[in-house]
Amino acid sequence: MRESRADLEKKLEARTRELAESLQQQAATSEVLQVISSSPGELEPVFQAMLTNATRLCEAKFGAMYLSEGSAFRVVAMHNVPPAFAEFRRHNPVFRPNPRIALGRLATTKQTIQIADVQAEPGYFDPLPGFSSSQMGMLAGARTVLAVPMLKESEMVGVIVIYRQEVSPFTEKQIGLVPPSRRNLFVPPHTAGANG
Numbered sequence: 001m002r003e004s005r006a007d008l009e010k011k012l013e014a015r016t017r018e019l020a021e022s023l024q025q026q027a028a029t030s031e032v033l034q035v036i037s038s039s040p041g042e043l044e045p046v047f048q049a050m051l052t053n054a055t056r057l058c059e060a061k062f063g064a065m066y067l068s069e070g071s072a073f074r075v076v077a078m079h080n081v082p083p084a085f086a087e088f089r090r091h092n093p094v095f096r097p098n099p100r101i102a103l104g105r106l107a108t109t110k111q112t113i114q115i116a117d118v119q120a121e122p123g124y125f126d127p128l129p130g131f132s133s134s135q136m137g138m139l140a141g142a143r144t145v146l147a148v149p150m151l152k153e154s155e156m157v158g159v160i161v162i163y164r165q166e167v168s169p170f171t172e173k174q175i176g177l178v179p180p181s182r183r184n185l186f187v188p189p190h191t192a193g194a195n196g
Helices: 005-038 044-057 083-091 102-109 135-140 172-177
Strands: 062-069 072-079 113-115 144-152 155-164
Touching: 044 062, 044 072, 044 155, 044 172, 072 083, 072 155, 083 135, 102 113, 102 144, 102 155, 135 155, 144 172
Parallel strands: none
Antiparallel strands: 062 072, 062 155, 113 144, 144 155
């Protein structure tokens, strides 16, 4: 069977797009590895590079990275977050997430969590007693959320959470681009108080 010119052009466009995505992913991995090698003992630049690349590759608007501290999380990197959220998190870096929000669900399951529209989630903005509410949803206008665990063996050491301000779920391909979901490129050491 002969393929039509239009079919061949579509295949060529798809392959070109896949190649471009692969090159972006390789460049992001290379950038993180360069930061690691140029910043021995300094975790903040590594966290920032990982988060920035995950946000960019997944076409998210902004993101945050958290390290696990028992049942709480500490923010260690933020990328492109709205000023109101950045200010709030600077004053409240450690918190216990509401089990109804993406980060709280991930803390329970240790699995990647995506919420297509936080505004449509029952109870998302109503924290249970003793837990923090969704500041990202309230202060930053987040709508679609993707939370990806960073695991060392079966222990959760941190989370990358990226956001969109419109309802636009992340594709399986985009989810696979977040470094901890595809391999343990870098897992930060789990030490209490390592970041403040």
